[in-house]
Amino acid sequence: EGGRGPGAVRELDRATVERIAAGEVITRPARVVAELVENALDAGAERIDVEVDGDGTDRIRVADDGRGMAREDAVRAVEPHTTSKIRDASDLANADSLGFRGEALASVADAGALELTTTAEREDLGTRVRVADGDTSVADAGRARGTTVEVTDLFADRPARRESLASPAREFGRISELVADYALARPAVAFSLVHDGRETLRTPGTGTTDALVAVYDREAAGHATAFDHRADLGSGGGASGGEGGNGAGCGKESANDAAVELRAEGALVAPAVTRSTREHVHLAVNGRPVANERLRRAVASGYGTLLPSGREPVAVVRLSLPPGSVDANVHPAKERVALRDADAVAEAVETGVRDALTTADLRRSGEVAM
Numbered sequence: 001e002g003g004r005g006p007g008a009v010r011e012l013d014r015a016t017v018e019r020i021a022a023g024e025v026i027t028r029p030a031r032v033v034a035e036l037v038e039n040a041l042d043a044g045a046e047r048i049d050v051e052v053d054g055d056g057t058d059r060i061r062v063a064d065d066g067r068g069m070a071r072e073d074a075v076r077a078v079e080p081h082t083t084s085k086i087r088d089a090s091d092l093a094n095a096d097s098l099g100f101r102g103e104a105l106a107s108v109a110d111a112g113a114l115e116l117t118t119t120a121e122r123e124d125l126g127t128r129v130r131v132a133d134g135d136t137s138v139a140d141a142g143r144a145r146g147t148t149v150e151v152t153d154l155f156a157d158r159p160a161r162r163e164s165l166a167s168p169a170r171e172f173g174r175i176s177e178l179v180a181d182y183a184l185a186r187p188a189v190a191f192s193l194v195h196d197g198r199e200t201l202r203t204p205g206t207g208t209t210d211a212l213v214a215v216y217d218r219e220a221a222g223h224a225t226a227f228d229h230r231a232d233l234g235s236g237g238g239a240s241g242g243e244g245g246n247g248a249g250c251g252k253e254s255a256n257d258a259a260v261e262l263r264a265e266g267a268l269v270a271p272a273v274t275r276s277t278r279e280h281v282h283l284a285v286n287g288r289p290v291a292n293e294r295l296r297r298a299v300a301s302g303y304g305t306l307l308p309s310g311r312e313p314v315a316v317v318r319l320s321l322p323p324g325s326v327d328a329n330v331h332p333a334k335e336r337v338a339l340r341d342a343d344a345v346a347e348a349v350e351t352g353v354r355d356a357l358t359t360a361d362l363r364r365s366g367e368v369a370m
């Protein structure tokens with residue numbers, strides 16, 4: 001395979017596999033959705049359509065318009081420990097992809113029946129790979145550029161897994177929250193979610209405000225303030241552009257970008273619109289939705305006394321950090337990340353939120369500038 005290009009899917013060596021071992025990846029239907037959505041994002045998709053039947057064990061289908069796979073890569077990709085994203089452990093520190101373990105497709109195929117249909121750029125003919133009960137079959141398929149993965153009969157032969165699942169409504173609820181989190185983390189990508197044939201979410205891929213309208217409502221989106229805060233953690237934090245009014249990753253690049261280590265941007269819904277529960281602070285680190293209690297508290301502290309007591313904010317806070325300062329390898333599902341300089345990051349987030357809200361308050365504005 002010596003002559004194959006940088007996008008080729010390869011098997012990882014033993015040492016790398018051991019270093020990034022994750023344990024059981026697929027524990028519930030929402031994990032399947034997360035893995036497939038992350039693969040679609042890594043493939044550069046601009047549009048991701050998710051379909052779910054029942055609690056997800058019946059059928060999950062994720063279709064993207066990303067770069068697709070050549071046949072050879074598609075066949076290899078469903079094998080364990082195969083990836084195009086890293087070559088070995090030395091690539092880990094700088095990996096900017098969401099995936100890198102090369103385990104997801106194989107684990108999904110192990111937990112259910114998997115059908116992958118894909119067409120790469122400049123190919124007239126696509127490929128369909130089916131894996132069921134340990135047998136793999138390959139056929140031609142017609143498809144526009146991109147990839148569709150359909151998973152059926154999830155956990156059919158794992159009664160213990162099936163029994164550990166919550167009600168279908170709760171399992172779908174997790175999937176729904178997860179897709180909303182990705183849609184807010186990646187507002188330039190259009191997402192849709194269909195449950196039992198009924199569309200439950202659609203974001204247009206046109207920025208944070210429109211994603212907020214879709215996930216929440218016009219009222220919440222109408223009270224949102226875009227913010228874009230930069231801080232140099234190396235020199236003790238604080239240097240910042242403050243409220244930028246240019247959300248969704250389209251900020252102006254300054255000439256001395258080299259000094260900027262942290263960027264926090266997104267949208268803060270004004271305290272006129274609050275919730276009684278805590279899960280409405282949508283955090284993302286380097287394009288991946290994460291749960292991080294410390295950062296959540298930093299956002300809430302940034303709102304400070306603006307929040308009525310007992311109320312929680314609605315906010316989207318996306319952090320960009322140098323890949324080396326985030327370790328996504330601590331959690332099998334990568335939902336939790338370890339941050340180097342967690343104190344400084346939390347402080348920068350709190351400051352950024354407070355500055356943006358103060359500025360917005362001074363302008364008595366409830367508008368997002370994008």
Ligand code: ADP
Pocket residue numbers: 007008009035039040043064066067068069077078082083084085098099100101102103104105106146147
């Ligand atoms: P990982 O994402 O960790 O590399 P996966 O098992 O999820 O491992 O995927 C294996 C490989 O299959 C990926 O590295 C990628 O090359 C390819 N792949 C998977 N899903 C897609 C997709 N939706 N579009 C294009 N390529 C994909």
Ligand code: MG
Pocket residue numbers: 035038039099100102104105
């Ligand atoms: Mg993956």
